[in-house]
Structures are given as structure tokens and as C-alpha cells.
Amino acid sequence: MVQINDLSFAYSKQGGLFDGFSLELTAGNIYGLLGQNGAGKSTLLKMISGLLAPKSGEIRISGKHSHERDPKLLQEIFLVPEEIYVPTMTSEQYEKYYSVFYPRFDQQSFQAYLQAFEVPVDKMLTQLSLGQKKKFLLAFGLATDTHLLVLDEPTNGLDIPSKSTFRKIVANAIHEERTFIVSTHQVKDIENLIDPILIMDSGKVVFNHTYEEISEALAFQRLKHLPAATELVYSEESFGTHFVVSRNTGQESHPNLELLFNAVINDSAKMDRAFEKLGQL
Numbered sequence: 001m002v003q004i005n006d007l008s009f010a011y012s013k014q015g016g017l018f019d020g021f022s023l024e025l026t027a028g029n030i031y032g033l034l035g036q037n038g039a040g041k042s043t044l045l046k047m048i049s050g051l052l053a054p055k056s057g058e059i060r061i062s063g064k065h066s067h068e069r070d071p072k073l074l075q076e077i078f079l080v081p082e083e084i085y086v087p088t089m090t091s092e093q094y095e096k097y098y099s100v101f102y103p104r105f106d107q108q109s110f111q112a113y114l115q116a117f118e119v120p121v122d123k124m125l126t127q128l129s130l131g132q133k134k135k136f137l138l139a140f141g142l143a144t145d146t147h148l149l150v151l152d153e154p155t156n157g158l159d160i161p162s163k164s165t166f167r168k169i170v171a172n173a174i175h176e177e178r179t180f181i182v183s184t185h186q187v188k189d190i191e192n193l194i195d196p197i198l199i200m201d202s203g204k205v206v207f208n209h210t211y212e213e214i215s216e217a218l219a220f221q222r223l224k225h226l227p228a229a230t231e232l233v234y235s236e237e238s239f240g241t242h243f244v245v246s247r248n249t250g251q252e253s254h255p256n257l258e259l260l261f262n263a264v265i266n267d268s269a270k271m272d273r274a275f276e277k278l279g280q281l
């Protein structure tokens with residue numbers, strides 16, 4: 001669905017952010033894109049959405065170059081950015097003006113999402129609170145039924161009940177022709193929603209695995225004593241308890257995304273070796 005080949009990109013002449021970057025995303029998945037501040041997530045999402053052009057290499061969405069901004073392609077891409085801008089109009093006016101760009105826009109779903117998110121529809125969009133604006137645009141984006149939906153920090157600013165509503169709506173809105181990319185620092189908000197997990201570091205994808213692969217390769221435990229060094233991939237200590245990522249030797253495993261993230265950022269090569277071993281079994 002999304003095919004990125006040998007991409008390079010730089011904001012300035014001094015240093016490139018992406019160099020020889022390749023990635024393939026397949027439809028039917030909700031990709032979780034994680035990475036430290038400045039890793040390049042938002043830049044990547046803007047390039048995928050056609051808002052920034054690569055210096056070299058290519059990004060194809062369903063076979064078409066995203067930066068060419070072909071109208072036929074743009075009607076299949078919706079980006080909910082981290083910083084929300086809304087025009088001075090009502091929800092009804094927004095729907096009327098913008099839904100025409102999306103041929104499969106589902107008005108009923110849009111209204112249902114607005115209701116589920118408890119977004120007031122009688123106010124001007126500019127009068128909504130930060131979280132309400134975000135929920136408005138999420139509702140609209142989900143209702144477009146675009147093949148590609150890109151959500152940059154979607155749960156930022158959402159209250160606790162809205163986060164749970166968000167998870168339910170997103171899980172229902174995905175289907176085999178849609179691809180969602182969710183970039184977030186709030187992994188706990190969407191832990192059971194995103195799969196596969198992509199982790200970026202300094203303009204590179206250093207981790208790209210499904211939940212199933214992660215559970216098979218790794219065990220996540222709280223232990224009083226560290227396991228044998230041969231099995232240990234990563235550990236953190238807090239008040240005498242070790243939070244451990246180790247090679248899975250056959251136990252049932254429930255991935256802890258925060259611990260996984262720290263383990264990958266700490267030593268991605270060590271993590272790669274844990275997955276290589278899995279491939280050899």
C-alpha cells in the first residue's frame with residue numbers, strides 16, 4: 001500500500017535526516033510509529049502524505065508518487081496532524097465543504113463518531129477546546145474512508161473516556177483496504193490497537209515487527225533477580241525490581257511497549273539478534 005524506496009531528505013544543507021530509507025506498509029494494518037523526539041516521525045508522515053517532497057528516492061501510495069499530489073491520490077489520504085487547525089465554520093459547514101473531496105465519505109459514521117466523542121456541533125469549530133477540535137478532526141478523518149489515514153499524536157489532548165472511545169472507533173474503522181499509521185509517544189493509550197510496531201531512531205526504522213513476532217521472540221517480566229546473561233536483552237531496575245526483556249524460551253508473553261521501546265533505543269542490534277534467533281528456530 002505504501003512503498004518507500006531509497007528515500008533521502010534534509011531540511012538544510014548541513015545534515016540529512018533520511019538517507020537510503022526504505023519501508024513497506026501493507027493494507028489492513030494499524031501501524032504504530034514510535035520514536036524519540038526528533039527521530040523523524042512527523043517528517044516521514046508529511047512525506048508520506050505528500051506535504052514534503054523527498055530529495056531523492058520515491059514514496060508510492062497504491063503505486064502513485066505521493067509528492068505529485070494527484071487529486072485521485074489525495075482523495076485517498078487523510079492526515080490528522082499533531083497541531084490542529086480548524087476554519088471558522090460549524091461542523092455542518094465543514095462537512096459540506098470538505099466531504100466532497102472524499103468520494104466514500106460516510107456521513108452517518110461521521111455523525112456517530114461526533115456523538116461518541118461528545119463533540120458539541122452547535123458551536124463554531126474555532127470555539128471548541130483543544131481536545132474537542134482534535135476529536136472533531138479524528139471523527140472526520142475516520143469517516144472519509146480514505147485508503148491511508150495518518151494520525152500524528154491522536155490521543156494528545158484527549159480526556160480519559162475519549163481515549164477509550166478513540167480505541168473502539170479506530171478498531172472498528174480499519175478494514176482490509178485501509179492502512180492507518182498512528183504516531184505516538186502515548187503507547188499506553190493505544191497499546192492494544194497498534195500492530196505492527198515501527199520504531200524510528202535518527203531517521204531510520206530500527207524495529208518493525210508484529211505483536212505475534214514480538215510475543216514469540218521476547219518475554220517481558222518483573223523479576224527480583226536478573227536472568228542469565230545469554231537470555232537477557234534489556235533490563236531496568238526500580239526499587240529492587242528488575243523490569244526485564246529476555247529471549248522467550250517458550251513462556252506466554254504479553255509485550256510491554258514502553259519496555260520494548262527502551263530496549264530497542266538502548267541497543268537495537270541486540271534486539272535484532274533476538275529476532276534473528278527466532279528466524280532460525
Ligand SMILES: Nc1ncnc2c1ncn2[C@@H]1O[C@H](COP(=O)(O)OP(=O)(O)OP(=O)(O)O)[C@@H](O)[C@H]1O
Binds near residue numbers: 011037042
Ligand atoms: N521545518 C523544519 N526545519 C528544519 N528542521 C526541522 C523542521 N522540522 C523538523 N526539523 C528537524 O528534523 C528532525 C526530525 O523532526 P520531526 O518533527 O520529524 O521529529 P519527530 O520524530 O516527529 O519528533 P517529535 O516526537 O518531537 O514530534 C528534528 O531534528 C527537527 O529539529
